[in-house]
Amino acid sequence: MTAATEFGAYGGRYVPETLIPALDDLTSKWSELQRDESFRAELNELLTTYAGRPTPLTRAERFAPDKRLYLKREDLLHTGAHKVNNALGQIVLARRLGKHRIVAETGAGQHGVATATVCARFGLECVVYMGEEDMRRQQPNVERMRLMGATVMPVDFGTKTLKEATSEAIRDWIANVGTTHYLIGSCVGPAPYPEIVRELQRVIGDEAREQILAAEGRLPEAVVACVGGGSNAIGIFYGFLDDEDVRIVGVEAAGAASLGTGRAGVLHGARSSVLADEDGQIADAHSISAGLDYPGVGPEHAYLRDIGRVEYVGATDAEALAAFRDLARTEGIIPALEPSHALARARELEEELILVGLSGRGDKDLAEALRHLT
Amino acid sequence: MSKALVVYLMAGPDTPDLAHAAVDGGADTVEIGFPFSDPLADGPVIRRAAERALAQGMRTRQCLDVLARTRERLPGTPLIPMTYSSLLEAYGWERFAEDVAASGGSSMIVADLPAGERPSLRRVQLVAPTSTDERIALAGAETDGWLYLVTIAGTTGARGELSPALPGLVERTRRLVDAPLYAGFGISTPAHARAATELADGIVVGSAALEAAEDGPEALRDFVASLRAVI
Structure with a gap:
């Protein structure tokens, strides 16, 4: 796939080479799960009885x-x-990829809380990057994430908000890509994430x-x-x-x-x-x-x-x-x-x-x- | 055979002097960072240098001017801009390549544009320990001159030890690629340099060179000479 083919001229995979094999794995696993009745059944059960x-x-x-x-x-x-719809779907996906550590970014804290929640539910290690300015604005969500066992990593440079938190989450993923799934919170990021999040x-x-x-x-x-x-x-x-x-x-x-x-x-x-x-x-x-x-x-x-x-x-x-x-x-x-x-x-x-x-x-x-x- | 030594500098008003000092110390090639606000592949040292450069007004036009002035000082040294896709998208992909060449650039590196994307844009490609054999072969076929081996799964910046992933990566890449292999990311000391050049054909030193350059051209020259002495 080339950079210019996903959504008209938009989308693509503008990331360092280190991540490309992980994105390839994600793409093929996602495509396989789309056809897998058991994935849909497991997710629907969670959406109904848990979410x-x-x-x-x-x-x-x-x-x-x-x-x-x-x-x-x-x-x-x-x-x-709504963030929990995506977090549940991706945690099922991460488990099927064999990843046991989850990294995420959060702005308002809602995606961070959803991620911490599903990690607690499945017993996975959870690291959430959050700008210091957002930690101040959304302190109760920081406490919720910590209560559920997540590590909240403050990001203290640049705007100290979601933009830098996302960059730091991606840098963490680059360094730990063998063990870690990046549970992105919106329909952004390199392909196939925008499609995965949309479908979830x-x-x-x-x-x-x-x-x-x-x-x-x-x-x-x-x-x-x-x-x-x-x-x-x-x-x-x-x-x-x-x-x-x-x-x-x-x-x-x-x-x-x-x-x-x-x-x-x-x-x-x-x-x-x-x-x-x-x-x-x-x-x-x-x-x-x-x-x-x-x-x-x-x-x-x-x-x-x-x-x-x-x-x-x-x-x-x-x-x-x-x-x-x-x-x-x-x-x-x-x-x-x-x-x-x-x-x-x-x-x-x-x-x-x-x-x-x-x-x-x-x-x-x-x-x-x-x-x-x- | 002497090994290649590539030194990274962040574009700024003093880049021509610093690049000259690096070559005096034994650098063969100079990378010039065109700063980007959100550099995903970079650790804290290069990220902070980019923030400072942007605060000083180092935008694409100014970076090209720095490249041209460095070329005047160093007529025979390969000079390679290293940057991110966002700058090329804004400037125009082809226009960027043309103006880099017109300003004396020898090739370029785009840290977030992996092999297979925009193959017509000639550039030094990167491979990483996570790269499959298929991707290494692709990067080798598309690369411009030499191939950049990212020694670690991680961002740029000094590490205590040379990455244990390097020997395996060099061995795999040698089988698939004829181009010279230069190792970078995490190489900061003469000991790293020696160990890395026992495997690869050259090394790229970034964050450690930037830190030395903060103390001026002489400090940078001495640091580069300390690496050159052992490779």
Whole structure:
């Protein structure tokens, strides 16, 4: 496979040679497991009995009284976000690859917690890289990871956020590739990771499609999700990509709009749309939401943007905070700040029947959000 | 036969002086790092040097100027830019190769562009202890001049001991590749240099050279001479 063939001109494997054989192994094992009924059965059992799938669809009548707006409730999953869908799938994959050590990056801490959780469940060694700035913003998640036996490695250089944490996780993987599986948290990174993460997250969209058909007897007019790296978005979008009449909208943080204001670039092993200067140096992202505070995005989103299938728009910190507060007050649901960006744009759309990916719950964000709301 | 000694420097205003000192000390080839903000293959020493270089404004255009000025000082020494794909993507892949050549570059190394990707971009390829025989053969067929043997599974930077993976990697690669084999990553002392050149045709010294260069051209020349004395 060459660098330019995966998602149009995006994707590829822009990594040091040391990792190529591991990516080849991952590709062939993944392809084998796709055809393996026992893999799907094991994963479905875990998703049902451990993670809490299927998640419900909740109509938000008071939040959007003039619409029929439904929330796909990934916030109700074990660990509080969609990240566990991917973590469970990859831990089953890692075990079948014979790897006994797991390394991961985390921004908001939700992927780190999901990874620590599945490692505890299966008794695997777990090392999570996290920027010092994010450790400060998301201290309860640091404590959760440690409680479950993970080692949290602070990253104290550069932006001290997800970008550097991801680089350090990849460097760890390079040094320990024989024993270690890199459990990447979003649909980013070198091939085949973007595809693996998408396939593990598309359960969100597949379920939601059936659920909204059952509830409304028709497809939604619009599907909206937040996009950082873009894993919950690609997961929910995949249920509707072939339905040409369904408008699909991805919402980025305005200060981290890799798709809205970025350019073609190479970051963390893939060619995608990134925030970078004219020399290809990666720029800093800025968002109140640690989960969206990333200058890159999954390569498939760049492709979906270019072919015009998905629209990508931005929401500001203030708009996300307002939606965060409003959903709490009108529905008794405290969303994470990340999907609050999607809620902010969704309620303004002209469409009436709308599906929104509520990717996680907001407990982790209370301190940060209340600081800005009061 | 004398073994090859490749010294890595991070591009900066003093690169021509430092490169001259390295050649005085016995370096045959100089790699010039074009800094990238997120260098996945590099350990802390080169990463920090890249951060400093970027803070000093060393962008692609400035790095090419440094390359050209170094070429003026050292007309006969191979000079090889080493960088990451993001810079080429932004500058234009072909334009980058053309402008490197026009500025006196002898080849280039792109640390995150493995063999098989963009084969038309002539560059020194890397192989690692994890590489399969098939990939070693591919890298050998595509490489430009010599082949870079990454001695360890890991990032750049000094290590206490020379990697135990090197003998096996050299033996496998000799069977598959005719090009000269230069070992790098983790080579920082005369003892490493001697041991590595008993197996390989040359060595690449990066992080340790950068640390020596922090004390100026004379310190770098003395460090390089201490390696040259034993290989």
